[in-house]
Amino acid sequence: MSQASSSEALITMSGVDKWYGDFHALKGVDLEVRRGEKIVLCGPSGSGKSTLIRCINHLETIQKGRIVVDGIALDDSARVVDAVRREVGMVFQSFNLFPHMTVLENCTLAPMRVRKVSPADAKATARKYLEKVRIGEQANKYPAQLSGGQQQRVAIARALCMEPKAMLFDEPTSALDPEMVKEVLDTMIGLAREGMTMVCVTHEMGFARQVADRVVFMADGEILEAAEPETFFKNPQNPRARTFLGEILAHH
Amino acid sequence: MGLPEYLFLLQGLKWTVLLSCIGFVGGGIAGLMVALARTSGLPVLERATSGYIGLFQGTPLLMQLFVVYYGLSLVGLQFEAWQAVAIGFTLNASAFLGDIWRGSIEAVPRGQTEAARALSLGYVSRMRDVVLPQALRISLPATIGFLVQLIKGTSLASIVGFTELARADNIVSNQIFKPLLVFGVVGAMYFALCWPLSLFGSWLERRLAAPTR
Numbered sequence: 001m002s003q004a005s006s007s008e009a010l011i012t013m014s015g016v017d018k019w020y021g022d023f024h025a026l027k028g029v030d031l032e033v034r035r036g037e038k039i040v041l042c043g044p045s046g047s048g049k050s051t052l053i054r055c056i057n058h059l060e061t062i063q064k065g066r067i068v069v070d071g072i073a074l075d076d077s078a079r080v081v082d083a084v085r086r087e088v089g090m091v092f093q094s095f096n097l098f099p100h101m102t103v104l105e106n107c108t109l110a111p112m113r114v115r116k117v118s119p120a121d122a123k124a125t126a127r128k129y130l131e132k133v134r135i136g137e138q139a140n141k142y143p144a145q146l147s148g149g150q151q152q153r154v155a156i157a158r159a160l161c162m163e164p165k166a167m168l169f170d171e172p173t174s175a176l177d178p179e180m181v182k183e184v185l186d187t188m189i190g191l192a193r194e195g196m197t198m199v200c201v202t203h204e205m206g207f208a209r210q211v212a213d214r215v216v217f218m219a220d221g222e223i224l225e226a227a228e229p230e231t232f233f234k235n236p237q238n239p240r241a242r243t244f245l246g247e248i249l250a251h252h
Numbered sequence: 253m254g255l256p257e258y259l260f261l262l263q264g265l266k267w268t269v270l271l272s273c274i275g276f277v278g279g280g281i282a283g284l285m286v287a288l289a290r291t292s293g294l295p296v297l298e299r300a301t302s303g304y305i306g307l308f309q310g311t312p313l314l315m316q317l318f319v320v321y322y323g324l325s326l327v328g329l330q331f332e333a334w335q336a337v338a339i340g341f342t343l344n345a346s347a348f349l350g351d352i353w354r355g356s357i358e359a360v361p362r363g364q365t366e367a368a369r370a371l372s373l374g375y376v377s378r379m380r381d382v383v384l385p386q387a388l389r390i391s392l393p394a395t396i397g398f399l400v401q402l403i404k405g406t407s408l409a410s411i412v413g414f415t416e417l418a419r420a421d422n423i424v425s426n427q428i429f430k431p432l433l434v435f436g437v438v439g440a441m442y443f444a445l446c447w448p449l450s451l452f453g454s455w456l457e458r459r460l461a462a463p464t465r
């Protein structure tokens with residue numbers, strides 16, 4: 001169900017190298033994400049998946065290469081970094097909601113502070129997205145009063161309130177109890193159907209099959225394979241991808 | 253013990269309260285800056301404030317008051333007793349509060365700052381809206397504890413000839429020769445200052461904790 005209407009790149013990474021001290025975490029990564037494209041990033045633990053997506057919104061700095069987001073070439077200046085982060089939402093494995101704020105306040109903070117939206121407009125937008133992730137009735141609760149699945153949906157709504165052009169997901173369902181995984185995946189599938197550009201680190205292969213335009217496989221800081229889900233799951237070319245898929249499928 | 257003695261003690265109490273307030277307000281403002289500098293991620297600022305905290309935590313308050321009152325007058329900076337004491341207390345409190353708050357800021361989970369960054373929030377908003385409210389709650393027991401210490405520590409101001417509660421106690425005792433009675437009254441006054449503060453601290457702690465339950 002590829003909806004990538006235009007082939008224009010929204011995110012481009014070229015020749016990206018990243019070191020943590022002596023440790024070479026990303027090795028010459030090239031990745032292009034077109035507008036509206038959904039990418040699922042997978043690979044063994046420690047292969048650099050989190051590092052890769054965290055470089056896109058500059059939560060990590062890179063030592064070599066170039067990252068361009070929506071026409072903005074990332075550098076270390078606060079102005080450029082903020083401009084990129086305004087257009088890129090992120091959802092974390094551990095939700096990271098602000099515990100001292102209500103659900104609604106979590107969702108209105110950034111639009112008010114960053115986009116200078118009026119409180120009334122910010123609330124209206126927040127309610128719209130909270131409805132969309134089907135959690136509108138909980139707007140005045142605190143995060144700790146919600147289940148994990150509800151918290152993660154709030155985190156998705158909070159990111160959407162900034163009206164981003166792309167969304168990054170770092171294992172959004174792996175901290176959840178099994179019975180809550182589906183509600184979060186369904187929310188993400190809904191988002192994908194509306195044409196959001198998405199880069200998702202996840203091991204939910206059913207999700208990958210259903211929404212991904214491309215599955216990207218990483219190991220040891222390198223992208224070893226990138227293919228459409230059908231091709232990738234039926235006939236992975238790289239031996240490490242084959243081993244990895246075998247392990248994943250054995251677990252599920 | 254007659255009315256004049258009580259009034260004299262109350263006069264001393266007034267200065268104790270005033271000194272504590274100056275120490276806490278001055279120390280609070282300066283301490284916040286110390287804590288922010290200490291967690292700024294800028295090596296120069298972090299090392300400088302680390303040295304500052306070490307210096308004031310590592311030497312007695314008494315000595316710090318001496319240095320401000322007598323020491324600085326040697327280099328031509330002459331302060332009145334109350335000014336010297338106010339400066340000394342502010343410096344000392346800023347180091348202790350700075351360190352308490354540094355610890356609390358660092359105790360706020362990393363993911364909170366990361367989420368704030370990912371939402372494009374700038375430093376000021378990250379601190380004011382996300383990190384400091386959570387750090388405040390974490391720091392509350394230690395902060396109130398320090399404030400109580402600070403009130404009791406004001407008795408050291410008598411050393412530079414400042415008549416606060418402890419010194420007033422001394423003077424009255426020597427005049428009416430009933431040290432135990434005077435001690436009792438003064439002790440009750442200190443207690444009346446510190447106890448409500450501790451209660452307020454526990455109340456505030458409960459209130460701030462409520463939403464996350």
Ligand SMILES: Nc1ncnc2c1ncn2[C@@H]1O[C@H](COP(=O)(O)OP(=O)(O)OP(=O)(O)O)[C@@H](O)[C@H]1O
Nearest residue numbers: 020021023025043044045046047048049050051052
């Ligand atoms: N802050 C850091 N300092 C040093 N090394 C790090 C840091 N963050 C990650 N690494 C290392 O970089 C490598 C890649 O980490 P990353 O978190 O990107 O892996 P991942 O593919 O997301 O793994 P997982 O599936 O376990 O989340 C790992 O070997 C990790 O130990």
Ligand SMILES: [Mg+2]
Nearest residue numbers: 049050051170
């Ligand atoms: Mg990871």
